[in-house]
Amino acid sequence: MRTSTRTLFVKGLPLDHPRVWTQQREADIAPYVRDIAPELRWLVEADGWSLLGFQYVEGSHADFTPGSSDLPAISAAMAQLAELPAPDIKLKEMAHRLRGYVDDPADLKWFEGDSLLHTEWNPHNVLITKAGALFVDWGWASTGAAWIDPALWLLWLIAHGHTAEQAENVAAAHPAWKRAPRAGLDALARAQQCLWDSIAEQSPDKWAQPMQAAARVWNMYRQHQH
Template sequence: MTADDWRRVLDHAHAAGVTGVQLTGGEVTMHPEAPALVEYASRLGLKVEVYSNLVHMTHRPGGRRKSLVRERKINAYLGHISPPLLWDVEAEDWLILGFEVVEGRAADFTPDSTDLPLVMDALAQVGRLPLPEIARNWAETRWDRFASDTSEAELFQGDSLLYTDINPDNMMVQGRRVKVLDWAWPTRGAGFIDPALLVVQLIASGHSPASAEKWAAQLAAWRRADPRAIDAFAVANLRMSVAFSERKPDEDWLKSMVTACRSWTDYRGVTPSAAAASALPCTGCAGSTVRFSQRITPPR
């Protein structure tokens, strides 16, 4: 599509009542008309967000584009939990999703935060979402290769719709409710995985492991879970965080993730040795491309 084509898309979006756009790709900064299009959208009065990895992803399998395709497909099944998808445009190396703008602020996950009950209510609603047929083939496999063996990896399987991107930035507080943003990697798996990811985020935000698990216990999927499955996942998540921290040793947020994960496994009495925590993926476990997106917001 030409720059004029994109201007017409922006014109139509503005005329339809859209108040904001997100530009992603591919790599937005690789497009020669990107600055002009951002300026054009701004002149229309649209709120503009640009997602950039400073990497051109043309024809790359998987990655951000694949996650956007999933986000487009799942949106219709989320109801009022997430902002509705208003429009989308796909051409060549570009995919743009236009969502309803959410005015609010990121949730505060710290121990005394009054946002926590709102977050729990939103996650309880997520946990009650039925698994749509389109998600049947989205089996969760990212943690399998960090499990101790195939029998542990099987504990991560299930028929629940998983969100898997719990962090304060994705929980948008609007008055007395929370919108759950960025459904870029929904999967099908064991229902306790989302509460388990919440536990790690709460620990990273200053909670003790006991406090974090007490909050997670408000979610039905956590209460139903086999403690052995939670133990296995906690260890696999630690191994995953160690692997990514070793790959990017200058990233402080990854070090924070390792610290939070290890605090949790220490509390549960399942922390592996340093060598085991850095071990190679288990033999026979399903291989997968891991999209590691558990961001950390330091305690305020």
């Protein structure tokens, strides 16, 4: 949206949309992530719509393919995210989000933590600018162990051409990866395969199939590490 003084990116959902709650979630998160996300200027609800107005940022969607020059900038911004204090707002917890995708409820303990997580690492949610990487679409922000974000990102790396070993090597640049317990990574790999199998089965189109395949590749790789 262009005005006489500025250009904004406007994101909206109808107020009766089942995920309209993500609009408020993004507004709540915005003050905490100013350094790694476009600035939120306003949230308006009017005429049956919920609208978010963000600072317009010149940039391009991230390239997740092997050898991409975008990967270091993404890793750096993700590490910056891990250093942010936990926001003083109610967020979903990863252990709760994944409770339906584990065979053993004891596995959920690995996902617990108070770090702020983005969790939705679609390349369209990462903008590459001259100043570095910025993250958008915070509707599924959650709290949990800090190593979960790079672990979820590596699934997208696999879906874009990395081997599981290559993807883990990229994820290993994240400071929290060094603290990731092997059993926790194994549990997350199993849960992600179950999650993406479910999404792919329920999806009316084929958008989820590459992620389903990536989750299976990573889970198999983790199984062979023992």
